[in-house]
Amino acid sequence: MAKESTFSGMLITLLLITLLSSVALGYVYELTREPIAVAKMAKKNMAIKKVTPAFANNPVDDVFSVPSDGDSLYLYPAKDSSGAVIGYAIETFSNIAFSGSIKLLVGFLPEGNIKEIAVLEHKETPGLGDKMMKSKSDFSYQFEGKNPASFVLKVKKDGGDVDAITAATISSRAFCDAVQRAYNVLPKGGTQ
Amino acid sequence: MNYLKDLTKGFLKDNPTWGLFLGLCPTLGTTGSALNGLGMGLATTFVLVLSNVFISLFARVIPDKVRIPAYIVIIAAFVTVVDLLMSAYTNTPGPNGEPSLYDSLGIFIPLIVVNCIVLGRAEAFANRNTVFASLIDGVAIGIGFAFSLTLLGSVRELLGSGSIFGMKFIDGDGILVFVMAPGAFLALGYLIMIMVKLRKRLSKA
Amino acid sequence: MEYIIIIISAVFVNNIVFAQFLGMCPLMGVSNKTDTSVGMAGAVTFVMVLATIATYLFQKYILDPLDISFLQTVIYILIIAALVQIVEIILKKVSPSLYQALGIFLPLITTNCAILGVAILTFNKGFNLAEGVVYAFANAIGFGLALILFAGIREQLELQDVPKGMRGLPIAFIIAGIMAMAFMGFANII
Numbered sequence: 001m002a003k004e005s006t007f008s009g010m011l012i013t014l015l016l017i018t019l020l021s022s023v024a025l026g027y028v029y030e031l032t033r034e035p036i037a038v039a040k041m042a043k044k045n046m047a048i049k050k051v052t053p054a055f056a057n058n059p060v061d062d063v064f065s066v067p068s069d070g071d072s073l074y075l076y077p078a079k080d081s082s083g084a085v086i087g088y089a090i091e092t093f094s095n096i097a098f099s100g101s102i103k104l105l106v107g108f109l110p111e112g113n114i115k116e117i118a119v120l121e122h123k124e125t126p127g128l129g130d131k132m133m134k135s136k137s138d139f140s141y142q143f144e145g146k147n148p149a150s151f152v153l154k155v156k157k158d159g160g161d162v163d164a165i166t167a168a169t170i171s172s173r174a175f176c177d178a179v180q181r182a183y184n185v186l187p188k189g190g191t192q
Numbered sequence: 193m194n195y196l197k198d199l200t201k202g203f204l205k206d207n208p209t210w211g212l213f214l215g216l217c218p219t220l221g222t223t224g225s226a227l228n229g230l231g232m233g234l235a236t237t238f239v240l241v242l243s244n245v246f247i248s249l250f251a252r253v254i255p256d257k258v259r260i261p262a263y264i265v266i267i268a269a270f271v272t273v274v275d276l277l278m279s280a281y282t283n284t285p286g287p288n289g290e291p292s293l294y295d296s297l298g299i300f301i302p303l304i305v306v307n308c309i310v311l312g313r314a315e316a317f318a319n320r321n322t323v324f325a326s327l328i329d330g331v332a333i334g335i336g337f338a339f340s341l342t343l344l345g346s347v348r349e350l351l352g353s354g355s356i357f358g359m360k361f362i363d364g365d366g367i368l369v370f371v372m373a374p375g376a377f378l379a380l381g382y383l384i385m386i387m388v389k390l391r392k393r394l395s396k397a
Numbered sequence: 398m399e400y401i402i403i404i405i406s407a408v409f410v411n412n413i414v415f416a417q418f419l420g421m422c423p424l425m426g427v428s429n430k431t432d433t434s435v436g437m438a439g440a441v442t443f444v445m446v447l448a449t450i451a452t453y454l455f456q457k458y459i460l461d462p463l464d465i466s467f468l469q470t471v472i473y474i475l476i477i478a479a480l481v482q483i484v485e486i487i488l489k490k491v492s493p494s495l496y497q498a499l500g501i502f503l504p505l506i507t508t509n510c511a512i513l514g515v516a517i518l519t520f521n522k523g524f525n526l527a528e529g530v531v532y533a534f535a536n537a538i539g540f541g542l543a544l545i546l547f548a549g550i551r552e553q554l555e556l557q558d559v560p561k562g563m564r565g566l567p568i569a570f571i572i573a574g575i576m577a578m579a580f581m582g583f584a585n586i587i
Contacts, residue, residue, distance in 0.1 A: 010258040017254075017262050018475075021269035022468060028273050029467045035280035043285055043292070099410075099584060125584070126352075127368040135290065136365075213566060216425065217510045221418035261478050264507075268471040276467065299517055302470045306508040308422055373416050374577040381570030385562045 044076075051107025051116040052078040052087040059089060066185040069095075073185050085110060091120065092182035097174035099123040102132075104175070106182040113147045117179065129171030139165050139172070148183040198328050202336020204394065209340035209380075210387035214308040218300045219341060220376040226357050229345025231293045232300060233338025235278065239270045240310050240337075241330035244318040246270075248326035251319035263314045264305070271305040286358075309337060340383075348379050400531050403524075407535035409583035413511050414543035415576055420511035423502060424544060425569055434548040436495050437502060438541030440488075442534070444480055445512050449533035451476045452516040453526055473516050474507075481507045511540055546576065 041060060048059050055078035062079070065072040074091040088108045095101045103120040117140045119133045131137035142163055143151075153176045154160025155169060164172035208214045215236070222232040246266055254262045278301060282293040294301070304310065313333055318326040346356055352370030354362035369375040407413070414420050423437060452473045460466050485503055488496045496503070506512065515536050519529040550572055559568050 009255045032276040032280045039283035216421040374574040377574030381567045385567035
């Protein structure tokens with residue numbers, strides 16, 4: 001059914017198809033470049049909005065990073081309409097979780113009080129470690145309103161103030177580790 | 193016309209999962225929930241229909257010896273289109289912070305290019321039939337695949353999370369193994385057994 | 398050492414077949430006999446490592462500088478298709494018997510989702526070249542392990558009395574499910 005194969009025929013066909021596909025793809029890429037960026041930005045903003053007080057700036061534009069243990073933490077300042085900082089959303093991580101690393105977004109008020117914590121990424125066991133997510137259990141609620149200066153970010157078993165997830169101590173420890181890491185780089189006093 | 197039979201062949205007789213036994217990787221990897229299964233099925237259908245049409249269109253001018261690489265490039269192009277479209281329009285996280293459809297399907301979106309269903313249909317059907325017949329074939333097989341993915345996803349979600357399409361029936365977790373790796377294999381094994389039995393019984397009737 | 402973690406993770410904890418669901422088609426197709434499985438595992442290892450190196454280099458020196466990363470899928474699969482073609486030619490000359498034994502499954506390595514999957518995962522995880530090679534090699538070992546274990550069990554199963562409805566794919570998947578459960582036990586190692 002198909003044409004018989006001559007070397008030049010094969011080469012030209014393959015080149016033509018690849019060329020045409022690349023051009024067509026380039027066109028679709030240009031078309032979707034905006035929407036893709038918008039979606040990514042919206043995802044970030046949605047997460048930041050949940051964990052910080054209502055802000056008037058665009059935290060993603062004002063992001064800056066701080067190195068930590070070979071990786072970086074990202075700080076998103078939330079500012080009111082006068083430009084004063086009213087909170088930070090800090091993208092933090094921990095590598096000591098049960099199944100690898102976890103990423104959290106911790107919302108702080110300038111004095112260091114935790115407003116809310118969202119889980120960005122995790123690979124923890126469903127039914128155990130995944131209870132760190134708001135949708136699965138109330139574990140992360142105990143952090144809200146607490147200030148790590150007085151609320152020791154360790155599980156009770158390790159002498160701290162945190163009620164670990166039942167049968168998921170390792171995941172709980174990693175959660176505390178990530179929050180502590182974020183608190184350590186939080187600019188205290190609310191200024192950059 | 194015979195189009196009704198052609199359009200529904202994907203549900204039982206030529207269903208990729210329990211008739212043709214193709215496309216098993218995404219079947220296991222994207223069926224943790226009904227919505228993910230449906231999303232993957234529709235994305236694959238998109239690629240399947242377009243690649244069937246284009247390959248049927250150009251089959252005559254592609255030299256025989258390079259037809260497989262040529263088909264692969266065409267398929268890869270449409271897969272990239274789906275990837276770009278999904279990362280733009282299905283990239284919104286859920287209200288409780290659940291990952292977006294794009295993030296849930298993850299690596300399986302680009303892997304559509306090596307989904308044996310797409311290349312298989314191109315080689316077995318599209319390159320020797322008319323454009324319109326290839327279109328119908330793509331739609332039929334695609335919908336059949338979407339059906340089996342959604343079915344498996346629903347079963348796994350119901351058993352594993354006690355919900356369907358995100359609407360929960362019970363408080364807390366279900367039989368969690370079903371949303372994890374072993375559950376995928378087990379559920380698929382039983383599903384194939386049941387559907388093959390059903391197919392055999394219906395073809396005798 | 399970082400590399401040890403990559404290896405243990407890829408072979409046991411996140412086994413490419415039993416945890417990531419990649420490489421199912423050859424698993425179901427070739428695992429009836431242990432000796433073909435060994436040959437297939439070898440071929441896959443070779444292609445997987447080479448493909449990861451080739452796609453890494455292409456990504457680093459052509460796709461990234463020219464900002465055409467959206468062509469990743471197209472380019473990666475073309476590289477893999479070309480590599481498999483080359484392996485076929487070499488194998489035909491060097492070991493015709495293995496070439497015969499593998500038959501149709503050799504060109505099918507191109508559509509083995511494990512190969513493309515590992516190439517993309519190496520990029521996603523941000524490995525450098527050395528880490529990528531170790532990662533690819535470890536995943537190939539994991540694949541080979543899964544394949545050979547599976548084949549061994551299936552060979553034993555031939556002698557058993559499997560219920561008629563379960564024969565073939567269904568029982569194979571049940572076995573895979575139980576093996577996946579066993580592999581989950583490795584989760585605590587790292």
